[in-house]
Amino acid sequence: MRLDDSWFTEACDECGTAFSLHQAHKIHDEQSDFQHIEVYETAKFGKLMVIDGYVMLTTLDNFIYHEMMSHPALFTATDPKHVLIIGGGDSGTLREVLKHAAVQHAVQVDIDERVTRVSEMFFPELCEANADPRAELLFEDGIKYVADAADSSFDVVIIDSTDPIGQAARLFSTEFYTDCQRILRDGGVMVAQSESPLCHLPLIKSMRGNMRDAGFSAVQTLHFPQPCYPTGWWSCTLAGKGIALDAFRYEAAAQRAFTTRYYSADGHRGAANLPFMQEALAD
């Protein structure tokens, strides 16, 4: 069948797939200083944010990504009090981070303030924590922020970036990871979104190699469904500074005092076990 103009479609060349959402009516369109930001209303997925033609998030399914980008790292780091988010302008990851009562300070550094302002307009539920006194929102270059940050000043660094295209490619480099490693305390964890386990294993393998080259002592890739991203299957990769990653704080995760919709302690452990990926990524 052919889809008519009532569908929004994103095709992924590397995956040989396309994902479409029905009855996509554009309700916002702007060119910021950095990128083209669009928002659509859709039939079943709520609102859809698109940047430079790529799906960023939808109302219906963003909870999976945001929970998996935050809780595994926070339940693995030894004592997460200070958290840095690079990118993540929609503020959904920040909201999850601040569910952890132990977090004293969370800095979100996105180069494009317009992403946050658009998110506040169309995804207000993701921005619930933006006014939390522990939250600090900065709109500047994340790479420069990390380069300038003091040694051992964070417990968790979350790289909530777009795909490794254009400027964002630097967020997947050994140089950047080396700075992230430097600004983490011992027992700290970095986590980065790492694309599709089905179609991007070479990229994931390269990221893991760069993380090790940057001085991280352990790496671990977790998989999760993410309907709105290419292949509907996605991953994040954790890197530990002087800490093993298999032994996360299971009891704390199982007895968490806040609500999650996707994340669970058993799901966390299960996400690390994916035989074909482990075999492909074996060092």
Place this chain on the structure above:
Amino acid sequence: MRLDDSWFTEACDECGTAFSLHQAHKIHDEQSDFQHIEVYETAKFGKLMVIDGYVMLTTLDNFIYHEMMSHPALFTATDPKHVLIIGGGDSGTLREVLKHAAVQHAVQVDIDERVTRVSEMFFPELCEANADPRAELLFEDGIKYVADAADSSFDVVIIDSTDPIGQAARLFSTEFYTDCQRILRDGGVMVAQSESPLCHLPLIKSMRGNMRDAGFSAVQTLHFPQPCYPTGWWSCTLAGKGIALDAFRYEAAAQRAFTTRYYSADGHRGAANLPFMQEALAD
């Protein structure tokens, strides 16, 4: 963007989504006595089988579905020796079942022999076990087969069906589940594919209710990614006859003597833990 004719697309009205595969060249097309069977070669997903316009499976990602339709049930049933597969004509589930050395007899009952013959031609790797002396392939009405089968004659019943549309709708009914329950031994497990956790929770809830009404003592829904199905996220639902489902044989699963690509013991446990779904399905 609009996709041109080089894409195969399946749209799902209920989900408001469409999934497309690039460079889909049709290499087989037939009308069997029961349905329209097509096979395409695709850019990245290998071969694609389509029945009546719906994606059945692809070479690249069928392993997830077939492993999740078989191993959780087989590692949960007390002593699985006799296995019945209703549907499953592509034989991929049968292959996984026969990886279990304890299985003495596995019957696959698909109404349409052409699905199996087409699978043998284009997905020969899924049909590797068809000649196993423990395998019995029948081409007849699965509902009648179950109605005629003796009480307590199977340890596992796998309902590897299409969507609940047309004739297949009967495979989701209390009446059918009642017969499945009757032909299971105590300690036996039935498992059925149960659509998308993101878009089909009402159906899953209804299936679980029907299973309980049919006399099953416990039900459990497991989720897993499935890129080629609507939303890229899918599920199966297990029903136990006189057996709890939370306590599967974890050690046996962890020490399995055969290779899997998706299934792991920790992944199995994790798949049962999905907070928003558990809340929505709570009885």
